[in-house]
Amino acid sequence: MKELSLHILDIVQNSISAESNLIEIVVDESVKNDKYSIAITDNGKGMDNETLQQVTNPFFTSRTTRKVGIGISLLKQNAEQAGGTFTINSKVGEGTTVKAVFQFSNIDRPIMGDIAGTMTLLIGANPNIRFIYNHNTNLGSFEFDTNEVIEELEGIPISHPDIIKALKELINENLEMIEAKLT
Amino acid sequence: MKIKTLADLKKIKAEVQEKIKLREQGENAGNIVQVKVAMATCGIASGAKETMSFIIEELDFRGIDAVVTQTGCMGYCYAEPTIEVTLPGKDPVVYGYVDREKARQIIDEYIVKGELVDGIIPVNYKTIDE
Numbered sequence: 001m002k003e004l005s006l007h008i009l010d011i012v013q014n015s016i017s018a019e020s021n022l023i024e025i026v027v028d029e030s031v032k033n034d035k036y037s038i039a040i041t042d043n044g045k046g047m048d049n050e051t052l053q054q055v056t057n058p059f060f061t062s063r064t065t066r067k068v069g070i071g072i073s074l075l076k077q078n079a080e081q082a083g084g085t086f087t088i089n090s091k092v093g094e095g096t097t098v099k100a101v102f103q104f105s106n107i108d109r110p111i112m113g114d115i116a117g118t119m120t121l122l123i124g125a126n127p128n129i130r131f132i133y134n135h136n137t138n139l140g141s142f143e144f145d146t147n148e149v150i151e152e153l154e155g156i157p158i159s160h161p162d163i164i165k166a167l168k169e170l171i172n173e174n175l176e177m178i179e180a181k182l183t
Numbered sequence: 184m185k186i187k188t189l190a191d192l193k194k195i196k197a198e199v200q201e202k203i204k205l206r207e208q209g210e211n212a213g214n215i216v217q218v219k220v221a222m223a224t225c226g227i228a229s230g231a232k233e234t235m236s237f238i239i240e241e242l243d244f245r246g247i248d249a250v251v252t253q254t255g256c257m258g259y260c261y262a263e264p265t266i267e268v269t270l271p272g273k274d275p276v277v278y279g280y281v282d283r284e285k286a287r288q289i290i291d292e293y294i295v296k297g298e299l300v301d302g303i304i305p306v307n308y309k310t311i312d313e
Contacts, residue, residue, distance in 0.1 A: 003230060010227050042239045065258035071224040124251045152189045161243035162199045
């Protein structure tokens with residue numbers, strides 16, 4: 001994956017398959033601690049310990065259409081290559097948290113890329129899932145919750161292309177304002 | 184006008200509402216085209232995100248009533264990005280190697296005119312329930 005936003009898109013697909021209806025994505029950029037972390041938490045069906053142990057194995061998948069499952073392994077590899085760490089926690093019936101930490105200044109840390117496009121694609125395709133997106137930098141933080149948007153829309157479907165386009169702009173505009181600056 | 188806050192979103196609400204009304208009364212109402220984009224690791228790595236955004240924008244631009252959703256890997260990782268197109272009353276068809284150009288061709292020829300386009304993955308294909 002060339003961009004962190006694509007990893008997010010990929011990992012969130014797991015949360016969707018796990019029948020979550022709340023998916024929270026938190027991005028923390030800390031220039032001071034030289035860390036760039038991404039955490040994805042869902043309230044899906046979770047995994048038992050045995051599955052959890054297997055999950056970073058690229059030859060493990062719960063799919064039946066093919067025999068490999070490399071989404072999580074790729075993110076783990078990318079994080080570790082960029083001087084970071086990868087953790088995954090899960091509880092059956094409660095949900096799963098995936099956390100990837102990168103070294104902020106590491107040359108191998110992929111760029112975030114089009115996170116607004118990723119978020120709106122997910123929202124448009126899964127209007128019944130509540131998405132929370134939280135992005136913190138040294139300049140401020142941005143919080144986005146589809147529940148608030150739905151309330152504001154008063155019945156207009158959130159997945160309407162015009163709304164999606166507007167949300168993409170909203171996310172981009174807000175992120176631009178808090179873009180981390182190396183001082 | 185730039186949209187920065189939820190309050191800004193409110194301003195485009197009326198416009199969108201009007202559009203929805205027009206569509207509902209249109210002659211195509213009920214004839215919804217269904218497009219599923221395979222969005223697993225293999226698809227994402229091959230550019231399924233761009234393909235999907237393009238299809239959503241293009242279908243909206245042309246005023247074609249469609250539902251564009253995501254699906255898992257259909258098992259054709261070698262041919263990603265893959266999409267499944269279901270025209271009203273027809274069997275689903277899967278296309279492989281769908282970049283922007285291919286997507287435009289599929290919309291032009293298959294979705295609009297109903298003519299099959301090269302690049303169909305020709306196996307006994309059944310839609311997967313996820």
